[in-house]
Structure formats: C-alpha cells, structure tokens
Amino acid sequence: MSLTTLQSVDDKFELYTNYRASCSSRLRIALNLKNITPSYRYIDILDDEQYGAIYSRINPSCSVPTLIIASPDGTTLKITQSISALAYLEEAYPGLYPLLPKSIRARATVRSLVAIIACDTQPVAKLRVLKNIDTMGGDSLSYARKMIMEGLKAYEITITECAGKYSVGNDLSLADVCLVPAIWGAEMFGVDLEELPTIKRVYDHISGLPEVQKAHWKRQDDTPMELRE
Numbered sequence: 001m002s003l004t005t006l007q008s009v010d011d012k013f014e015l016y017t018n019y020r021a022s023c024s025s026r027l028r029i030a031l032n033l034k035n036i037t038p039s040y041r042y043i044d045i046l047d048d049e050q051y052g053a054i055y056s057r058i059n060p061s062c063s064v065p066t067l068i069i070a071s072p073d074g075t076t077l078k079i080t081q082s083i084s085a086l087a088y089l090e091e092a093y094p095g096l097y098p099l100l101p102k103s104i105r106a107r108a109t110v111r112s113l114v115a116i117i118a119c120d121t122q123p124v125a126k127l128r129v130l131k132n133i134d135t136m137g138g139d140s141l142s143y144a145r146k147m148i149m150e151g152l153k154a155y156e157i158t159i160t161e162c163a164g165k166y167s168v169g170n171d172l173s174l175a176d177v178c179l180v181p182a183i184w185g186a187e188m189f190g191v192d193l194e195e196l197p198t199i200k201r202v203y204d205h206i207s208g209l210p211e212v213q214k215a216h217w218k219r220q221d222d223t224p225m226e227l228r229e
C-alpha cells in the first residue's frame, strides 16, 4: 500500500461549508471525487454566522470553506482558502483521482481557468459585495448577472481552444471543479447559459457524475427543506 493511500485512510477531514456557497462546493466535489468523506460543519452565511465570534476565529476571512485535516501523529492543518485546499489535496494525495493534467502546458491552462472563476468572477459577485450594493441602493441582481456573465464569457472563449469532454481535454480537472459551482451560482441568478455553448456542453457532461450530483447545493444537510431536490 502506498504512503498516499495510507494518508487518505488515516487523516480526518472537517469541512466548514454552506450549501449555496460555490467555494464550498468546489471542495465538496473534489473530496467526493477523491473518495474522502469529511465531517461537515455548517455555517449559515445568510444569517452572518461567518462573522460570529466562533467562526471568525477559525477563518479570519469570515468566509467558507475552511478545511481542517487532522493527522494520526496529532498534527492539524487548517486551510482557509478553497484554492489552497484544492492544491493541498492534489499535492498530499496525488494518487487519488488526480485533478491536474500531466502536461505542464495543460496545467497552466487549468490554472488560468481556475483563476477566471476564483479570482475574476466569484469575488466580485459574492454575498457581502451584493449586500453592500443593496445597502448603497444599487441593483445587486443585475450587477451579479453582468459580472458572472463577463467571467463566464472569458472562460467560454478560453475553453473553445482546449475543451474535450471536459474544460481541458478529456480528463476532469480543477477547472471543472471550479466551473460547476459557478454554473450553479449563475443559475441561481438567472444567467442565460445559451450564450455559452462550450461551457454548457462540458457542464451537461460533468453534472451527471454521481460525485457532482452528491455535492449539489440542493442535496446538502443544511439545504433548507423547501429548496431540496
């Protein structure tokens, strides 16, 4: 048995999450693909629990997710950023459903796509930004739709060159892990995906995977009953 397999069996994972948070969904999908089952801790971001005394000490950015890994030697690692957590999982358990391609050129493309979602799109349309726009009397819904569409268009143009079954070639990668929750968010805001044919084709393919279905925001233990599927 390889060391990586042993690590995956022996480490204990705790994921602070929220059903509708796309950044948490990235981790739920990646952990499902790697067949790692964490203990879930639910943070109600609609009720500002992320700013509460307890959680703000766990994650000083007052956001989800937070991934905590406890190893059998008694050491604990806390990761407070989703992309850092995804990178850690790739590096610590390379044998478990690799989500980075072998080619360093393809890896660069995957990382560009991850950044389009995680740096250029989600941060400008996150809950606290939209709440501030509302407070200032703006139209947060139109703003969110516009920013999400701009980000997804950049993703669409980029993958037109490199998509196969998935965003980059025929292997599922971290780009897809970030794309899927972005599409769930886009759907919540009523963004029309018909303008994004390559994304739609890739998304339709990925969304059928059982690991992705299980991570869907409508199927989490903290999903309100009226929104569950």
Ligand SMILES: N[C@@H](CCC(=O)N[C@@H](CS)C(=O)NCC(=O)O)C(=O)O
Residues within 6 Å of the ligand: 020, 021, 022, 023, 024, 045, 050, 062, 063, 064, 065, 080, 081, 082, 083, 118, 123, 126, 127, 128, 129
């Ligand atoms: N860069 C952070 C962003 C985390 C983030 O923005 N999380 C959102 C949910 S997707 C959140 O907690 N929002 C609560 C808020 O905006 O107050 C990461 O990738 O982990």
